[in-house]
Structure formats: structure tokens, C-alpha cells
Amino acid sequence: MSPTGTASGPARPGWTLRRLLSARNLVVAAATALALLLPLFGSNFFVEFVMTRTMILGIAAATIVFLAAYGGMISLAQYLLAGVAGFMVGNAVVAQDAWSKGLKLGWNPWVAVLFALAVTTAVAFVLGALASRTTGIYFLMITLTYAVIGYYVFGSITPLSGFGGITGIDPPGLFEDHPVRMYLALVVLSVLVYVSFRVLAATPFGLALQGIRDDPVRMASLGFNVSLHRTLAFTLAGFTAGLAGVFNVWWNGQIDPTSISIGPTLDLLIVAVIGGTLSLEGAWLGAFVFVAANNYLRNLPLVDHIGITEARFNTIVGVLVLLIMILSPDGLAGIIERVRKGLHRLFQPPPGPGSTPAEAAAGSP
């Protein structure tokens, strides 16, 4: 047998060119190219607002999808973890003499980023360790509890959250007054996060995580430390949510406890559900649909006509989510996958004379 094993069998050809050039990867590559070229032809509002927000929400939602698709854990704590990073950045960067609240440590913004990510990762590790013995609905409930408690913690420790929030949080010079640069950085970060999660899925760690998703009892009997594994996956997702949180606070310029309340927490879950909780690409797709609906839907004349005002936007999104969930439990990504399969079948040559009638019948929709 081959001593390297990486390219020895048909079952695991490694990262061969053929595998890299799959339809899925080509679509992702095309979308990335489009996103990078967008500033050349997109409007300022579309790039700096809609798409920038899409990338931030997409990264945060991807952490939900990562945990759900590979670990079987639906986490409602991801927005809280992004918020922890945001609060840490806010407290660290605002200068002592600024007209703002919080600790006002006045640190270098990049040091602040490292600090924020370290704190977020540590918090994620502790929260993950506490939740790692549960699965399914119990895991969801515990992480929902984290989100609620987190909101109250930041709301009540006012030195940290500064009565009604910390304002005047400037991004580093690299991004200050350069919103397009910030957008491009987010596109690059999105690609990094996406590729990392997918590569991770094929590592020994990632495979074990999927084993735990499928059968934690079997995994334990094979010698795996199931809760440690879940904890580490949650920590990694927390770190990544922290990255989204850092950009979010730079983009907003401020953060307050309401921004991590149950509303935004559920919004992020909705983003993941719209895209499909089992598909990483879906995270960004869901984010785009959510942000676009948020910005454009309410301006439609028709919407004005039938009297749907801003306050009723949530109803529209609710109905949208309901429709998607009824049509496809795997979200938009699931719908696209089914359409793709349908087209594939449509353009497939008709079954040859050798096939049985049963096969032919099964082949036609």
C-alpha cells in the first residue's frame, strides 16, 4: 500500500485539481470575484451599506452554520459573542479625553482587536464547556439563556457598557474614512472563514466533529472525549464570531446592550435559516437576502400602498422565513441545490434501451 496515503486510493484523492474545480467551488469563486469587483460598478450605498453589512452578518451566521452542519449544535450565542468582541474593542480604543462612555483605555486599535478576540475566545471556551454536555433542543435553550444573560450582564455592568452604550468607536487608520477598503477586507475575511471551515471539515478534528454530530454515544465508546471536542468547536466558532463583532463595531462606530438583545440574536438565526443551516454558502446568501429585504422591501411602492410600514417589516421577514422553511428545510441553499438537481436531470440524455422501465420511471420527474 502507498506509504503516503494522501493520493493512494479513489476514496480520498486529497485536494486534486478535479475536486477543486467542482461546480460548487466554481460558483463560490465567481461570487467572490464579483464581490471583489463590485466597488467598480456598484453604488456607494449598495457597497458600503448593503454589502458590507451582508459580509459581517454572513461571517457571524457562518459560525451558526458551522456548528449546526458539522457539530449538530444550533447556537443562539453567536451574536452575543460578536457583541463581547464589540464591547471589548469599544472599551479599549476610545480615548480617555473622548466625549464617550466605557473604560476609555485609549489603546492602539490593533492591540484592542487582539485583546477583544482573546476575551471572546476565552468566554466562548467557558460557555462552550458548560453547554457541551447537552445536544439538540437543550443546547439551543442553554445558548439562548447565554444570549439573554449576556444582554443583562452588559446592561447592568455600566462601567463596561457605559449607560446606553459606547459611542465614537473609530476603526484603525487603515479603514477610517475608507469604507470600500473595509468592505474589501470583509470579503477577504469571508473567503478565509469559508475556506477554513471547509478545510477544517476534512481534518481529523473536523471528521471527529461530524462523527459526534451523527452519534455521540458511539464516539464516546470509540474513545473520543465528546464534550472536549464540542467545546473546542464552540470556541473556534466564538473566535470567528468575534471577528465579525470587531468589524461590526467598527462599521457602526458604537455599541450598546440593546444591540445584543434577543431581537438581533434571533435576526442572526433567521439569516442562517434563510440561507440554510446545513450549507456554509447559505450564510452569506441568507445575510444578503435579509439585509436587502431590510433596506429595499420597505421602500417598494406596493408595500406603501397596502400599508405595510416599517414597524411591520418583521411580519414580512417572518412570512418569508416561514415560506422558505415550508418549501425547503435547508433554506435557500437547499432550494438552489434542488433546482440544480432538477435541471441536471432535465438535461441528462434519456435512459438507454438497456435500462428497465422502473429505472426510466424513476429518472423522470
Added chain:
Amino acid sequence: MSTDAAAAASAERHGSLLSLEAVVVAFGGLQALGGVDLQVSQGDRLALLGPNGAGKTTLFNVIAGDIKPTSGRVTIKGIDCTELPARFRPRLGVARTYQKTRLFRGLTVEDNLYLAQTGRSGRHLALLRSGVDAEFRDRARAMAETVWLADVVGTTAGDLSHGQQRQLEIGMALVTGPEFVMLDEPASGLSRGERERLVQLLLSLDRDITLLLIEHDMDVALRAAHRVVVMNEGHTVASGTPTEIRVDPLVHAIYLGSEAGLGGADP
């Protein structure tokens, strides 16, 4: 080496591998195991027989650490394992299958067999593939061949037929290179031909491997085992060689009173 040391080594080798003392398991009011004593030596081939609900699977769960006994003691290789969580069993060379298959349904056959090996090694936290990994891969593919799954190594476990899933279940226990294997009804749902292959596989296992087998198919059980223990209602009620058990009137009474007769396979 002195003769004393050789004798000690031999005693160690043929000594008690597994010992259960007065093991009781109660589920609420129901006593699934009512004080079971059992000794298994290295190299033993032991079949556990008994009607449905006799407590055979529960006994496996206790030995494997999947459930803790209400009282009593479990010793494996001289180590008290009564309180030890399931995940420490592989380090003692223990592997098991489940009556109701427990596979990683979203992963391929090869990945299932690969994962079965990594838990024990500590490699499962690794982010990079390594030489050890390649060995695991090779062994996974070799085991796929052993359990007749060579042409479906790339198939997702959830998409396998029932019989193939049973085969993978056995492969996942054997691929760990165990010293002590527990198989819970490995022949259930297999065709006659598949059962015959299974018996051949069990007979071809290394002589040093200790086998504990739950099996309703008398033919499979009595051919693969050297010793038989019969359970009923949470107790061991008879034990002996396959020939003794075949003619034991008590065993006949239990089996004739239940769904399967001796000598006949369960439908």
C-alpha cells in the same frame, strides 16, 4: 527468563480478562440485571443466549461503560471499571458493536472506519493529516475489504443497505485492533449466505482475541463459541459447552417458552 516468570506470564495471559461481580441494573422498578456474576478469560469465545428482554444488551452496556450498574463491580484486566466512563474502554482494548446500528450516517464507509481508530490515538484533535493518518486510512480500506464493503468505501453510511450497515458495524469494532470484542446480534437481518460469511469471519479472528457474542441464531452462536452462557430475566441460568447447551432441558424450556426454538434461526 525463569520458569516462574514464564508461568506468571502465562497465568496473566490466560487469567481473567473480564470479571463481573453481582452486577445489578435497575431501570426504575424494572430489574434488567438481578446480580450477574461472570468471568471471561483471555481468548475465550463466549456466546450469550437468552430470550428478548433477558438483559443481554444491558450486560454489554455495563461492560462497555455505556451505563453504570446500580450495584456490583466490573473489572477489566484487573482494573476496576465500574465508575470509568465509556471513553476509557478502548485503551483497555475493548470494542463493541450495537444491536441497533450506530454509524456515522453522514460520513463515508472509509471515514467511519477511519474515525473508529483515531479516538484511541489522541489524533482526533489534530488539524493536520500525518503519516499515522495514512496508516489509519490504509487500515480502514483493508477492513472495508474484510467486511465485504470494498466497493462501497466512498458511499455515505446512511445510504448503505441494512446488511451492509451491519457489516460496517462489525468492521468498526474490529478495525480498532481490539483484544476484547463484544458483538450484539451481528447476524440479525443478514441473509443465510451473509451469516455463513460472518461465521467464517469470526472463526478467522486471531486466537488471542476474546469474543463475547450475543446471537439469536443458534447455528452462528454455537459454531463461533466455545462456551455458552444462557440468561433469562436478568440472571444467568445455565452455562456450558455448545454441546451441553444444545441438550440442556432448562434451556429448552426457556427457548420453547419464547419465540425461538433451539437449532432454528430466528426469523
